[in-house]
Amino acid sequence: MTDTVGQAMGLAADRGTIERVLRHNPETIRVMEGEGTNPTDLLAYLPLTAKGLDALTNGRLDRASPDLTHLCYAGERPAALYLWCVHAPRNFVSVIGAMTAHFSEIAPEGVPLFASAANAHAARIFDRLGFKKGSESFPRIASDILVVLPNPSDDDIIATEPKTSTTRVGRTIEDVMRVFSIRAATYMSEQSCPYDEEFDGNDFCAAHIIGEIDGEPAGCIRIRFFADFVKFERLAVRPEFRNSSMAFRLVRAAIEYARRKGFHTVYGHARADLISFWQRFGFKAIADRPAFAFSGVPYVEMAGEIPRTNRALHIGDPPLQLIRPEGLWDVPGPLDGGRLRRAAA
Incomplete structure (x- = not known):
């Protein structure tokens, strides 16, 4: 990062905060590339979780030192985006164009975009881009924040309370039935997986993480334990919840669960078209191992080390x-x- 860009980022947060946010999500600071951009043109943004969106719209988000639970991980679909810093002294409009292209990749269905103008010139540009005072849609938001919504009809939707998303270990027969219903709605229904292949005799000698959105079973993942590694299996999210971050939450919950159990290595069979998803958690395809298939779907063996914990x-x-x-x-x-x-007694 050049001195000029570093100085620009220094207006948004101190170096320790920037490094902390980058470790959490390396995609939050990007040197922009595109027609008309320069080597020092930079975009920094905060991809907000539902909790982060709620904090922002209620005036509780610390923009100078954000709580990491308010920020998405890399690859996780954000509930909203906040422009943390835009450094484009020569051609702000070109950077905005490159920024728009990037945001369309990480949030293709559109999410609210928030910003705060650093000066009058930036305020005029934001106004031309369609940004409005955030307080018009969110009465408790900080007075300096501007917002542009995906489309006008989203105004009432965004102002409602964000959905509650939770993950937990399945502990009862009812929890296992919820897991079975999720997998039947995904693997059996969508992939035409035969019953005997999906319910393979391993479910009652494994652990299950179940994810719920507003109390409704939304996703699950199965974990089996071997001598010196755990195997992640049967990750499933119901179709109606796939625009959420549930798949990422389930994998992170499974990793934390395995860490508490004292395991340091995760192994799994990744569908060939989902290798990039597992790579976001540090897992890699195992070298010199052939691809294979079952239930008519190609898979690749992957493994990764997970951080040790003193807990x-x-x-x-x-x-x-x-x-x-x-x-x-x-x-x-x-x-x-x-x-x-x-x-x-």
């Missing part, structure tokens, strides 16, 4: 912690309460 469970941890409900090891379980009752 992994070990022999020597409190005994009652190790018998708490799966995935809830940090929350007192039923037997913790039982011990207190016996002590009281």
